[in-house]
Amino acid sequence: MLEVEQLSKRYGDRLAVNAISFTIAAGETVGLLGPNGAGKTTAIALISGIARADSGHVSLGGVRVRQGANELKRRVGLVPQDPALYDELSAWANLQLFGGLYGLRADALRARAEDALALVGLAGRRHERVKTFSGGMKRRLNIAGALLHDPDLMLLDEPTVGVDPQSRNAIFENLEALKRRGKTLLYTTHYMEEAERLCDRVLILDRGQILANDSVANLVRQYRNLEGAFMQLTGRALRDGADT
Amino acid sequence: MNGTAILALIRTDIRLYLTDRRAVVVGVLVPILIAAFFGYVFGGTGRNEESGKIPIAVVDEDRSTVTRAITADLAADKLLQVTALDRAAAHEQVKAGRQNAAAVFPKGFGEQTTRALFDGRDKPQVELLVDPSQSTGARVIEGLLAQYAMQEVSKEAFNGALGRKAIDGYLADLDREPSTRTRADLTALLRSARKLSDARDTATQGESASGAGRGFGLSIPYTVAPMEVTARASAPYNGYAHSFAGMAVQFILFAGIDAGVLLLLTRQRGIWLRLRSAPLTRSEFMLARALATTLISLFQFTLIYLAAAVVFKVRIEGSWTGFIGVAIAFCLLNAAFGLMLATLGRSAPTTRGFASMATLLLVMVGGAWVPAFVFPRWLQAASLYSPTRWAVDGLDGATWRGLPFSSAVLPIIVLVGTAAACLTVALWRFRWEE
Numbered sequence A: 001m002l003e004v005e006q007l008s009k010r011y012g013d014r015l016a017v018n019a020i021s022f023t024i025a026a027g028e029t030v031g032l033l034g035p036n037g038a039g040k041t042t043a044i045a046l047i048s049g050i051a052r053a054d055s056g057h058v059s060l061g062g063v064r065v066r067q068g069a070n071e072l073k074r075r076v077g078l079v080p081q082d083p084a085l086y087d088e089l090s091a092w093a094n095l096q097l098f099g100g101l102y103g104l105r106a107d108a109l110r111a112r113a114e115d116a117l118a119l120v121g122l123a124g125r126r127h128e129r130v131k132t133f134s135g136g137m138k139r140r141l142n143i144a145g146a147l148l149h150d151p152d153l154m155l156l157d158e159p160t161v162g163v164d165p166q167s168r169n170a171i172f173e174n175l176e177a178l179k180r181r182g183k184t185l186l187y188t189t190h191y192m193e194e195a196e197r198l199c200d201r202v203l204i205l206d207r208g209q210i211l212a213n214d215s216v217a218n219l220v221r222q223y224r225n226l227e228g229a230f231m232q233l234t235g236r237a238l239r240d241g242a243d244t
Numbered sequence B: 001m002n003g004t005a006i007l008a009l010i011r012t013d014i015r016l017y018l019t020d021r022r023a024v025v026v027g028v029l030v031p032i033l034i035a036a037f038f039g040y041v042f043g044g045t046g047r048n049e050e051s052g053k054i055p056i057a058v059v060d061e062d063r064s065t066v067t068r069a070i071t072a073d074l075a076a077d078k079l080l081q082v083t084a085l086d087r088a089a090a091h092e093q094v095k096a097g098r099q100n101a102a103a104v105f106p107k108g109f110g111e112q113t114t115r116a117l118f119d120g121r122d123k124p125q126v127e128l129l130v131d132p133s134q135s136t137g138a139r140v141i142e143g144l145l146a147q148y149a150m151q152e153v154s155k156e157a158f159n160g161a162l163g164r165k166a167i168d169g170y171l172a173d174l175d176r177e178p179s180t181r182t183r184a185d186l187t188a189l190l191r192s193a194r195k196l197s198d199a200r201d202t203a204t205q206g207e208s209a210s211g212a213g214r215g216f217g218l219s220i221p222y223t224v225a226p227m228e229v230t231a232r233a234s235a236p237y238n239g240y241a242h243s244f245a246g247m248a249v250q251f252i253l254f255a256g257i258d259a260g261v262l263l264l265l266t267r268q269r270g271i272w273l274r275l276r277s278a279p280l281t282r283s284e285f286m287l288a289r290a291l292a293t294t295l296i297s298l299f300q301f302t303l304i305y306l307a308a309a310v311v312f313k314v315r316i317e318g319s320w321t322g323f324i325g326v327a328i329a330f331c332l333l334n335a336a337f338g339l340m341l342a343t344l345g346r347s348a349p350t351t352r353g354f355a356s357m358a359t360l361l362l363v364m365v366g367g368a369w370v371p372a373f374v375f376p377r378w379l380q381a382a383s384l385y386s387p388t389r390w391a392v393d394g395l396d397g398a399t400w401r402g403l404p405f406s407s408a409v410l411p412i413i414v415l416v417g418t419a420a421a422c423l424t425v426a427l428w429r430f431r432w433e434e
Ligand SMILES: Nc1ncnc2c1ncn2[C@@H]1O[C@H](COP(=O)(O)OP(=O)(O)OP(=O)(O)O)[C@@H](O)[C@H]1O
Pocket: A011, A012, A014, A015, A016, A034, A035, A036, A037, A038, A039, A040, A041, A042, A043, A081
């Protein structure tokens, strides 16, 4: 389904993503794990086409796609790390925009928006302004916005960060429902238990490089649990700002 | 071209605009209030007479029949509001701005002027103390003073006691000159004038010797009937028509800046990533922005002119097509201007600051506050480089000047041309992918 070859991105003299390669099969849920600054968001940006890679390629369904090409964007649903919503508008108006951007017309758009809102449990709040929503509700609406055009591949960048256990659980159930529908998910997090619960396979990324690419079962067998694998592979040093 | 996406973006922009009630109020109500004020100050609907009597002080140190009569004439004039003061008080009041000017008739004015009328020598001086900020008023006073002085002095010369004294003096002077043909003619003329004056004097004995009873004098042999050359004879100049054009232009430009700054802010928010992750091209995105701002500007424009029409009786005396054409062209320019700002600007506050300053300057020079026709010549010429001047002129033309469509063509071309230039800069510099 998705094939990433030797993808690199440099910001100034810092290599945010350093020649990463991996594949994801259709219907698979893959966790992209890594400490802060590992390059997770950058990798997602390169795959979704909103940032240009310095080198490397992305293929979708066996076909190489030009960087930033619209045919790629139509098949990908991006859930950005920070909720990307117009706070001043209602949930419904936000979805109208996102659906419209993918060329959905009135009736189809209405049906898809109803469906997405039901999935994330916000159907009753559709006419309220987003700024009255809690952090967890915003994150769920953020996910709903990426579902409207029925993408094959969903890229979710830390969809559960900063929410309470209840919301987190609700989001989890949303993701499991998507998985059951056969969506392919690439999902970044630094919560190991989330990855253990949801993912078929994990990629551990640090300093722009992939250190492990294996099934959850294999990693648990090898390192006792995922947390152990993560800490052993990425080391104990603090990352943010202090790294090279 | 992804029409659905463009429509979705436009609808979102309009929704965002309408949710910000404060922006809507500021963008529509404030220009209406300011235009109402400027319109009232600069002539209103042209029908109210009581406005604008020019305050003037008269200092009569002569107290002769002549100066008293001139003072009475000035006081009767409907353009003036006359106060009699002494020199010190008049000086104070002009300085304080309470009088536009003060005319001082010095001692001996009546006698000297009557004499100078015949021999042209030793003309006395009327001191005119002028408030330098009110030069128009001072010029009106100077004109009226000349008119009434000529009338009263000549009246005195041919009818009054001072006149007879002056004629006698002049005749005595003539007697001392060598005898010529001219001297003889002049002497004869003056003698008849003297005789006429004597006869009238005996006839009016016993009557009051003041004011209108003093007989004939020279006066300006014509009167002036000012006719305002506007759209129709029955449609007088409407000061509101101009002020609404100016304020609509100014506040729509401000809204254009807001739209540009909003785009700048959007770039710094998460939503920007989301927009760029959608299958949308740069030109589709910019087209949507430009159209949305154009529509919002037209909405503002319509509301402002609706108030102008309903409350202040501003009428399209000229071409409707011209009016709509100029309005659309200006709103396009505004949208392009906002986009250009968003591409060139870095931080929101500095962009807003610089753009507001530039707009105020363009708007002021463009004649939105004070009509460009009161500008000095060089500034009038310079202001033609400001697109706001063309917008205001175009709107003026279609409203109170009542001009045909042909005279809206050049403003439309200039506005659309400038819009195209701004859009080119925006397209060239706009960073869509990073
Ligand atoms: N626009 C940018 N300009 C410069 N450097 C950047 C930019 N975006 C990311 N970086 C740098 O690239 C590296 C990877 O950042 P990235 O955001 O991809 O990490 P991350 O794994 O998503 O971190 P986090 O868990 O904190 O979200 C970091 O060192 C970061 O400072």
